[in-house]
Each structure stands twice: as C-alpha cells, then as structure tokens.
Amino acid sequence: MLKLMEDVIDLVGEENVVQVVTDNGPQYKAAGQVLMERWPHIFWTLCAAHCIDLMLMDIGKIRRVQQTVETAQRITRYIYNHNWVLSLMRKYAGGEILRPGVTRFATNFIALDSILEKRGALRQMFASSEWYDSRYSYAGTEGSKIEDLVTRQPFWQWATTIVKAIKPLYEVLRAVDSEIYPQMGFLYHMMVKAKDQIMEADPAHGRSYINIIEQWWGTQMGTELHLAAYYLNPRFQYNIDGIGMDETLLDALRNVIYKMEADPEKAALCLEESKLFREGSYSFGQRAAVVSKHNMNPAERWVHFGGSARNLKRIAIWIFSQSVSSSGCESNWSTFALVHSKQRNRLTQKLLNDLVYVHYNLRLRLKCIQEEVELKYTDPIYGSFTADDDDPLLGWLVGQQQEPEFDEPGSPP
Template sequence: MASPIDPTIEPSKEAYNHGMALDTENKRVQCCYCGKIVPGFNRLQQHLGGIRGNITECPDVPVEVKDFFRNRLMSVKVGHLVKEIGELDNPNPPLKRICTPNAKVNGVKSPRSVSSQNGNIIAGTGSSLSKPTCYYKRRLTSQNGNCDKDGVDSDSAMVKRSICRFFLENGIDFGAISSVSFNSMMNNFFKGDEIKRCIPTVPELRGWMFDDELHEIEKYVNNVRLSWAQTGCSVLLDGWTGHLGNSLINVIVDCPEGPIYLRSADVSPSTTGDNDNALQVLLEEVLEEVGIQNVVQIVAHTTSERLEEISKQLIEKHRSLFWTVSATHCMSLILDKIAMIDSIKLTLVKAKTITKFIYSRVEVLKLLKKYISSPDLVIPSKIKSAASFLTLENILDEKSNLKLMFSSSDWLSSSWSSSVEGELVANLISDSSFWGGVNLAVKSSIPLVKAISLLSGDEKTNMGFIYETMDQVKETICEEFGSKESQYTAIWNIIDEIWNTILHSPLHAAGYFLNPRLHYTEDFFSDTEVAGGLLITIVRMAADQCTQDLITRQLDVYGGCKGDFKIGTDNNSQKSLSPVKWWSRFGDHCPELQKLAVRVLSQTCNGAEVYGLRRHIAEKLLSSKKNTTEYKQLHKQAYLRYNLKLKQSKMGAKFDIISYEVDPSEDWIVDESYREVGSSRGVPSKVEPKCEV
C-alpha cells in the first residue's frame, strides 16, 4: 500500500513513496498501483501524473496522487516555456499542439510561427497563445474520471458509461438510445439540460465509449490470464445446435480470478467428411492458446460418443489433462431419470393437467392469483429438468390454498366448475393419493435441485466439495423416506449409475482428500475410490517420479496434521478460509503437495451453463462471413459482451436456478386439448381433455 501524499515535499522525493526500485541504481522502478516497470523515478512521476509523451499513464493511480504529480510537473514545464519564449499573456499554455502552421480552425488562421535564436520553431507571442487554435480532445476514460470530450463533468460522464455498459451487457441495440420510451424513462431521473449531458449519443456508444469499454475488459482479461500459471484453469465447453442445424460451441476459461470468454466456433461435421475433426482441432488450438501447462481439465457440457472419443485422444496426448462432464448436466440427467419412474411420471401428468387447465383459461387464472400466496403456480427454471420438480414443490406448498380455491363459492359459481375438465381438476385437488404422489416426487428430487444451486453458488471453485455434496444428497433422500430402504433404493441406484459412469473423476477424489475442511473431520473416510483417484491425480499432474515421491511423503505430514498443518487446524482456519487460501497459508513446508492441492482445489465441477451466456450473439458472429469488417466488429462485440457478463459473476452476481420468465410454450402451461375460441365470456369448451389420469 503506497503512502498518502505529503504536499510539502518535492515530487522527486515523493515519488519514492509510490514506486519500488528493482535495482540498486534505480534504473528499473515498479509502480505501486498498476505494477508497470518504468526507467527511473523521473519517468515514474510522469507515469503517475498522466503526462503523455515519454511514458503511458497509470490506470490505477488515486486521483489525489495523480493531481499532485501532474500539477507539479506542469508547473515545471510552464517555467521552462517561460524561460524560452519570454513572459506569456496566458499562464497556462498547452503542453502539446497537434496543429500545423497553416491550419485553420473555424476559418481563422493559426498564429504565425517564428524561429528562435537557436533555430527551434516557437509559437508567436501575444494574445494568440492565450487562445490556442488547436488542442487535444479529451475524453473520459474509466481510469481518470476527467471530463469527456465535450467538457461534461465526471459524474455525468460516469452516468453515460453506466448506460453504455448496460446496453453492452444486455445485448441491446445502440439505436434504442433514441427511442421515445427510453428518453421518457430517463426524463423521470434527469431534468432540462442535465439529460443532454447524461445520455450518450449513438455515435458515442459505437465510437469512443465502445473502444474504452473494450480496452478496459482487455485489461481485466489479461490480469485473469496471469493467474493461470499458479492456480491452473478449467476449459468449459458450451455447445448447442444452431437454428441452421449446425453444431456451435462457446469456450470459456474458468479460474478463481474469474471466468473469461475465449472464442466461439462452428464445429459441424461436413457432408464430405473434411471437417469431422473440427472440434478436436478447436480444442488443440485452445490448449495451445491457454497453455497446456495451465489447463487442469476440460469440462464438457454433455456426453456423446464423439466427445468420448475426442477426450480419449486428448488425454492420451496430454498426460496431465483431465476430461470431466458438467456436474449440473449430470444432475439434470439424474432428475430426468427420476421423472421417468412410473409413479412419479404419473404424478407429473396429473399435476400438468391441473396447471394446463388453470393457465389456459383466463377466468380460472385470475381466481388462482386471488388464492395462492406465491406469484405463480408454475416455477420456470434455467435448468429445464429442475422446472418440473420446482413446480411440484410449489404446488405442494400451495396445497391448502388450492383446496380452498376449488371449494370456494367463487369456483362453484363459475361456469368452469360444471365442465368435464373443471370437475376432473377439482377431483384431483381433493384426491389424497395425488398429494401422496406429489410428496414422494418432491422428496426424491428437491435435494438434487438444491445441490445444483449449491454447486452453482458463490463458491465456484467447488472441486473439493462435489464428493460431500453427492453424499449429502443421498443421505437427505434417505432421511426424507424415514430410512426405509425400499422407498429410496431406486433413487440411489439412479444417482450411483450417473456418478459411476459419467460424473466421477479422479480430480473429484483428490479434491475430497485435499480439502482440509473435510479431511480434518471425524467422519472423513478414504476408501479405495478416493485413494485410487488421488493416486491417479498425483501421477498425471506431477512433473516426474521425484516430484511424485515428494508428494507421497508430504501426504503423511498432511494426513498426520503435523507442522504448519497443525497450526492451521488448532485455530479452526480450515473452517473459515477457503481450501485454496488455507493451503496457500499453511502449506509452504510441503511445497510440492501445496502446488498440487492449490491447482486441484482451484477448479470448478460445473460447466458453462451456470453463466447463462446468450447464444444468439455467437450465432450472429458465426453466421457472418469471416475476414470481413462485419465479422471483426461482431467478434469485438461478442468478446466484450460475453466478458462483461462473466465479469459480473466475479463481482458477486449469483446464479439463480429460477428463471422468473415463464415460457408460453412450456408444457405445464399450454393445453392443446382446449381452444378458447369465440368465448369472450369464458364459456367452457366441449372438447374432451386428452390427458387421462
């Protein structure tokens, strides 16, 4: 932390409080704020004061430090100019000029240049210097907080930047800035001339503001990249089928410093077979760009024979690399399989009969809103397989309200109560066997839904917790069924099937073993699966046999809680610190094991889906022709918008499994058996319902 400014001291001496000499002769000095290395303390003063020309300005210097050095250096320059050209009418001449001797501004010729005695060109004397005809156009940047190029104060300019970032993060067309509704909304916040200063124009959004945001996000990405060498990183794949039927993929690189978007690609196999290995080529390029020495694992978004074959080839070629499948995707597969159990499948059909009836009839829907306590009966989710069970849970919570609604005078007096469909739904609501089925389905599924939320929450580096999470899911389901094995065995078998064949990785076992929060507990248990996974991880991640032997010996120190490890548990630091921070603080006496533990525990078990990147941006990019101006601009937009979105997650934006946007085509909503045609009064349809219960 640099010292505060002392205004009474000379800038040449004050500079020593804001930089660190890297050699005895002070020829290489490192800035305390941004880390830039400059040639000496004189250049450091210019760097801190933002005096352009010989050195770039510091992007992170505090305003008071910048103003101190800038004002002092400017006064020195002015003094030099006064000595050279005599007394000036204007005490603050421009420090740089970009005009030519014959240039015109607003139709007025620039002042005549004259030669000094030593032959240098100098500006003419008199009033011409007090009103220079050309000057730098200054604009607000994210680092300095100055006025923009039109002289807008910093507060108004920051409002402009906030508006620009809002448009970029949400993929809103810049042209919307001119819409009547947007300006009407802004008028409620700003009055008179203030609104003109605060709302950016379309040229500003597309021009210098876009460039500044791009420059800032590039700095952020570069800082994240610097951490990969220490913590390692995970390459996350997010693939889907585009509207043209092609196979598209986004690549994200994830680490504790935050996820970053790397690139998008079309990896569709061609009809001629020339492009069958497009995905493998892409992954090889990504590994080269990121650095194979930095990549701990590739996290796939799904499973397929094609991906399985590619994973085998990559692991065979790159010994230290692991291939895993997103934990969220695997838990979604488990939920899908649970939904196919006969009794639960029947319960889902019955529940959908209720919701489709209600949501397809305006009068009944209004009645529902009057009786239930939650905003909606149907709960949409970003994880499709979780939506059904979240809705079932909500229906169960609203059980008493639904019973009250379908026995109320409001319902009995409505035209729907006597319809075939209405009687069917009312009977379901009063059927105890239906509610028993709902209760069973909720007990079987909600622990998994909560696990998805947990693994996608604040602790994104969850490699050390996936083992414990899955065990807790199974134990919770067991408890929900009163430990009656016959009732929960089928659910456990589904979980074990996905875990053993798709989800489990040696990295997960190593993460469990190396997590001090779990290792130093009474119920820690290392079975053959854990021990084997840890051994595989050591063999593949350690550089050589000597390093493997060192790690094996150091494991005895860790397991016996000796040395600094004991200090780290005596004060319960393993409970208050993240596993990575704990190892960084207490693992120095076992450096090889410390390095392995930090790299394993710094990884995620989840895939790219938890970041919710909008795929239409990549589709637009990949549908444009390459090597064109349009493609280059779209690439910049995708890079900026995606990384702004990902930066939000680093800054605290949480993943919420609930969507809050009900899809009108959702099969819990649309009743294909009913058409409300020519029924302004809500007369029931005579069409019999297709659903049989």
C-alpha cells in the same frame, strides 16, 4: 470440436491446463479421450450439472414420479389455458403457481415444489363460491375432474414425498451450477450426503433413486480427481473417520499425483508430504489452521497452511481451483438463443454476432456490479428463458396442439 479444444489449449499453454470439462455428448467424449492421450497430465471430466440433470431425467421416468408429474401438469395446463380460471387462481394464490424463468435444469422438480407451496391457495379456490357458481365446475367437465385431483389427498402425498426425496440432489445441482467458488473439493461429499438424505426422506422408494445416481456416478460422472479433492479437503479429512487410510481414496490420490507430476522424485515427495497433511503435523497443525478448517476455502487454506508440504501444496491448489461444471460457459449459447429466436431470425450474421457480444458482456458487467454491491446468493436454477420454443416450463402450461381458451367478456358465470 477436437480442433477447437486443441487450439484453446495451445493458446493458453498446455502447462496451464489441468482439466477440460464438457457435457456428455459423444463428440465431446471422443474429443476428451484424444486430449488425454495427447496431453497425459490433463483431465477430461463431464459437467456435473449436466450429469445431475440427466439423473433427474431418469428419476422422472420412474412410474410413480412420472404419474405425479403428469397429474401436476394436467392441473397447471387446465388453469393456464382458461383465462377466467387463471384469473381466479391468481386472486387466491396472490400470483403464479409456477416459478417464472426456469432454466433447463430440474424443471419438473421446481414446478412440482412450486405447486406444493400453493396447495392451500388451490384448495381454497376450488372450494370457493366463485368456482362452484361457474360453468367450469359442472359435473363431468374437465374442471370438475381437476377439482377432484386438487381436493383429494393422494396426489399431494405423492408430490410431497417425491419433492422431499429429490431435494437433496437438487441442492447438489444448485451448488455445482453456481459460480460462487469451485466445488471440486466438495462434490464427492455432497453426493454421498445426498444419497443418505434421499434414503431418510423416502425409505420405501429411495433405493430406486440412488441406483440411478450410482449408475451415473460410476459410469459417467465420478473421477479420481473428485476423490483426490475429497481426500485433500481439510474439512473432511479431519472430521470424517476413516478417510485418511481409505484405500480407494489413497489409490485415487496417488494416480492423480502421478498424472499431474511428471517428475517421479517430486511425485514421491508429494506422497511423503501427504502423511504430514493426514496427521495434521507442522504447518497443518497451527492453531489458525485448525480453527479455519470449517470455514475457509480449501484452496486458500492450502495457500496459508500448506508450507510444510510444498510439492503437494501446488497440486492441491490446482485441484481445488477446478470447476466441476461447464454450465457457466453455456450462457453465451443462451444469449444466442434469446437473440436468434423465431421472431428475430431475419438478423444478418454480423448484426447477430454483435448483439450476442454486447448482450453477453452486459450480463457479465451487471453480475460484477451486483457482486460489488452485495454478496447475495442467487439460485442459478432460476434463470432467463433462452428462446420461447426451448422454454422447459412450456410443458407445464400447454399440451401438444393445445390452444388457450380466452373467455368472452362477462364469462363464465
């Protein structure tokens, strides 16, 4: 892994590399540390999407969250493993109760939210004459127990509270996992805002979620690069009190400048120029600069209005051009898994490589065409399955060693 990263850096030129983003596997951590020792100006950071996914995984281990998810899975497994019940559900819900094509991120949240959207349809189904006339509703059967879960209020109350509390973190995941524009200048602010919204949504239990978020941010995810980007973002610098003289942010900014600028004199100039930016002086105070602080990409804003701080401008543009996630690069592995599933594992290596190459590049071309036609946001959390066995939605459809029940013609009344 280290050799691969070193080869790529040598290929593109070390002077053109600001950051290397990986997931938090031990082999990546070891490689990242070595890279920063060899090239002191390069930052190694963890993939924000992967870290947030792991936050959600830890939140899912909280007892009340785990019990609610397991109850929801019990409902969906029952419905999807009984053909007649599934048909009845589709009649009342007008489709599926689970969103298709869920990727590896936030699976439980997406599924739970989807079930909440179909709550009324599920209640109508279990209150219908068709249900009561069927053998599935008989007392003592699993169907009667599922009916009881769906028609009672406690499960829905817990599910609603959990979804509302987790949604702010999920929104951050959506942002960092998208490829619309780099999120380096926004990640820190989004995390702070998400924590505030979580406490507002669930004052009684929000602290347990936030403890998990802060643990991941403090030990794994947060870096001085994120803090410096927050400080240099005009949208926040000029709208949130206290940022300009915050010691933690200033320390982060200084350390990032020292790391990215090897010349001490130029580094000192960057620090002097930061005062002009902080005070909104000279080019930063132009009318167009003030008007555009809310809606212009921070990198573009520095391009147009950073002329009074030429040295700091160069560093700011580098920072705001950085991604916070490596998940976009994982599409190639998803394509490999799609082609090389158990049903297609007899392909020769050359043919397999050719199929992956063609399929992946077709997806890139289609994406470019779509962007040319319309700039429409697509939720990156909803993607295509990788391989059947890896589908994260599978746990919501079947349990271990569980086979679906295909009813005989004319069943079940």
